[in-house]
Amino acid sequence: MGVRMISPSTMPTQNMLSFVTACGECDLLLKKEATPYGKKACCPRCGHVLSKSKKNSIDRSLALAIAGLVLFIPANTLPILRLEILGIESGATMLSGVAALFQKDMWILSIVVLLASVIVPLSKLLLVLYITLGLKLNRSFPRLANCLRWYRHINEWGMLEVYALGIIVAYTKLIDLAHVIPELGLYCFVGVLLIATFISATMDEEKFWELIEEQQRD
């Protein structure tokens, strides 16, 4: 959707609500206009991105969510890095990192890591799968609006990309100490990370909300 500024003198009336919108960051009233695919509309006053129109947003997000869920299990259960000191080997998976913190009386820390690197990213993938399936099949799945709302709430707390940087720093700290070998889990993790990034780039949330609203009306 594109936008055009509304002069302060034109007060919105009942029938104007359908084509008026407000900027989420500065509350400027704007007139909606169709945005061409691949373009984004920005607020003329504060520069906030109001909407990004995406081609095949539902299909693409659905496909990505399925791919992400398939890779998610090996990414969490297979070792990410393997370490060799004096012939002894040791490997770490994402979940064993959480478990090791939990055992060493750092349960608060282990919960933070578990939430940010496993639970939130997994919930996001499941929510996107559920929402896009509901919209794709055009069935009124229960609580579709609530799911999209929860997606918005938890979005910021998933930190896979930060975890990736954490792996790089851990790797550089270890190469002096021992022989470090990247494992299959690392490649699966990178896959999940890329897919999660693609999903947030392809999801046209505004369109999703409009489709959900249409479903609610029927």
Add this chain to the structure above:
Amino acid sequence: MQAGLIHCHICEKLVESESIENKHKASCPRCGAAMHMRLPKSISRTWAFLIASIIMYIPANIMPIMTVQNMGKGDPHTIIGGIVVLIYEGMLPIAFVVFVASLLVPLLKMIGIALLLISVQHSWQVTPRHRTKMYRIIEFVGRWSMLDIFMISILVAMVDFGGIAKVYAGTGAIAFAAVVVLTMLASISFDSRLIWDKVR
């Protein structure tokens, strides 16, 4: 706001405020989220989270975030100590990344949020666009400080060779995770529309 409309901050739907009957417990007809003209008690909540994070920033920096035990000798590291070790080992780019993510970002973020709060409370008229941009940057960079916490979780799991080498997480790590979470909560509770409300 003056037009008699409420903007849902979750699904971005505009609703006429007159059509909402119960002003105190309004929820969005489309997504069900609680609706407010502005986030409730935004300024005091943001101050509360900010002050809590400033308090936690002290133990986060003076207590060890992890202990590396090599051949029986324990060697506790603070955040700064970890960066110094990386510099000694000649890994300057990584040392720089860790320095930015775990020292600079939390500090600048706390200063930035404090500035935004003061600017709103004193109804500054200048540079609302820059202040909005600053808010956007603050929201984006805060999460990257979790870097150290994730690194510790990987090291603790991997380096467990009994007497030869072992890594323990330290209490400073808990304080540091608290700083990151609290500053994130502070930036979420700040309502950026307040910047523009005071500008005419």
